[in-house]
Amino acid sequence: MSTPSPAALPIRRLTLRDLTACADLSENRGWQREEHKWGLLLTAGKAYGIDDPDGGLVAACVVTEYGAQGRPDLAAVGMVLVAQRHARQGVGRRLMGHVLSLAGPTPLTLHATPYGRPLYEELGFKVTGRAEMVVGRFVPDGTPSAVATRAATAEDLTGIIGLDEEAFGADRTPLITRLPAFSDHLLVAEDGGRIIGYTAAWPNMDTHVVGPLIARDTETAKALVTAVAARTDRPLRTDIDVRHEELLSWARQRGLASVFSNSVMTYGIPELPGDWTRRFAPLTVAAG
Numbered sequence: 001m002s003t004p005s006p007a008a009l010p011i012r013r014l015t016l017r018d019l020t021a022c023a024d025l026s027e028n029r030g031w032q033r034e035e036h037k038w039g040l041l042l043t044a045g046k047a048y049g050i051d052d053p054d055g056g057l058v059a060a061c062v063v064t065e066y067g068a069q070g071r072p073d074l075a076a077v078g079m080v081l082v083a084q085r086h087a088r089q090g091v092g093r094r095l096m097g098h099v100l101s102l103a104g105p106t107p108l109t110l111h112a113t114p115y116g117r118p119l120y121e122e123l124g125f126k127v128t129g130r131a132e133m134v135v136g137r138f139v140p141d142g143t144p145s146a147v148a149t150r151a152a153t154a155e156d157l158t159g160i161i162g163l164d165e166e167a168f169g170a171d172r173t174p175l176i177t178r179l180p181a182f183s184d185h186l187l188v189a190e191d192g193g194r195i196i197g198y199t200a201a202w203p204n205m206d207t208h209v210v211g212p213l214i215a216r217d218t219e220t221a222k223a224l225v226t227a228v229a230a231r232t233d234r235p236l237r238t239d240i241d242v243r244h245e246e247l248l249s250w251a252r253q254r255g256l257a258s259v260f261s262n263s264v265m266t267y268g269i270p271e272l273p274g275d276w277t278r279r280f281a282p283l284t285v286a287a288g
Contacts, residue, residue, distance in 0.1 A: 006050065006058045006086040011098050014047035014060060021057045022047070025081050032205050040182050041079060041286060044175050048098060050091065058083055059091045063099055064287040065106070066170035073170040074273065075103055077110040078286025092116075096123055100267070107268035111239075111285035117263050128271045129264035131239040131285065132248055134256035135207065138229035138236050141254070147223035152186040152198065159195040160188065167214045168288070169274025175287065184208065185231050189220045199224040200283070201232060210238040213281035218246045221280045225251070238281045247280055 014022065019042060023033040041047065045064035052058045061080040067073030077099055082091045100108075100123065111131060112120050121127075152160065157177065165171050179186050183200035185208075190196065197215030201208040210228055215221035221244070229236060236256060240248045241264075252258065262285055266272060282288050 006052075006089050006091050009050045009053075009058060011048055011050055011095065014042060014049045016042045018042065018047070018049065018057070018060075022049075022060055022079070025057045025060055025083060026079075028083050029081050031081075034204055036182075036203055037284060037286070038079075040175075040178060041284075044178055045076075045078075045287060047079075048095065050095065052083065052086075056083070058086045059095050061095055061099060062286060063103070064175065066168070066172050066175075066288075068171070072106050074269075074288075075106050075108050076286070076288035077108055078284070080110075080116060092119060093123075096120070105268070107266065109264065109266050109272060109288060111262040111282075112265050113262060117265070120265055123267070125265040125267045126270075127263045128266050129276075130242045131262050131264055131282070132242050132258050133237065133239045133260040133262070134248070134251050135237045135259050136235055136256040138225070139255040140226060140229065145219070145223040145226060147189050147196075147220050148191070149187055149189045149223050149227040152180075152188045154180075156188050156195060156198075160198045163195055163198065164212065164214055167275050167278040168212075169272065175283065179283075185228055187224055187227050189215065189224055191216075196220055197224055197278075199228060199281075201228045201236075203234075204237065206234060207237040208232045208234045209284065210236055211281045212279075212283045213238065213240075214278055215280055216278060218244065218250075221247050222250060239285050240281050241276065241279065243276060244280050 041062045045062045049060040050058040059082040065072035183202040185201040197220040
């Protein structure tokens with residue numbers, strides 16, 4: 001009996017029980033295992049995968065929806081992975097076709113690597129921006145910031161959610177409410193008692209990822225990153241929208257080196273909603 005083609009195997013919903021298999025698949029493609037991140041994505045989003053008859057997963061991806069339940073305003077596609085031995089057999093295209101079919105009229109966004117971008121362009125995604133990943137040990141300049149920052153409290157959550165929706169352009173409540181448990185540090189910036197920015201720092205392998213980073217202006221974003229750095233001994237990592245040239249240049253001066261660049265792509269909308277001038281970095285490129 002012949003073994004079915006990987007592109008013909010059934011696609012199913014993945015759950016938290018598949019976390020190890022998802023992490024194995026990441027490792028198979030030369031990515032870090034990122035089990036902490038997978039845990040968030042598998043619970044906050046809808047994951048899809050194809051089982052390998054020999055064990056593990058042939059492929060996987062995650063779709064995180066934002067907006068009203070059942071009527072999302074936007075969905076982010078991430079962690080689109082195909083096992084090395086099943087690459088270039090149409091598996092990724094089939095999985096993305098499944099995602100597009102389920103999405104219907106819901107606009108989509110994703111961060112594409114140079115390797116994945118040609119496929120997404122063939123499927124109708126358009127490049128609308130770029131994000132630069134920077135990593136390194138933050139070196140403070142010793143200059144006190146004029147922007148007040150502090151650890152967030154439970155009472156701040158409503159304000160954080162409201163500010164996030166204004167900047168992101170869609171309601172991310174199910175994701176944002178997970179940040180206190182998911183992150184090691186959740187900080188806000190204030191002006192006159194009003195929240196003007198926030199960020200989280202969450203553990204990923206040997207780094208702390210800074211994201212989301214939502215701020216009124218660049219000085220507020222700098223203050224939040226500096227405050228995060230003062231609270232951790234780990235290197236920092238974040239993905240900065242390249243339109244924020246001043247923040248990107250400052251991060252490099254403070255010891256964070258550019259290591260990777262992703263294309264921000266959209267499907268069904270000409271550009272992302274919200275206010276990009278206040279949206280400095282995503283929670284993760286896998287979920288926006």
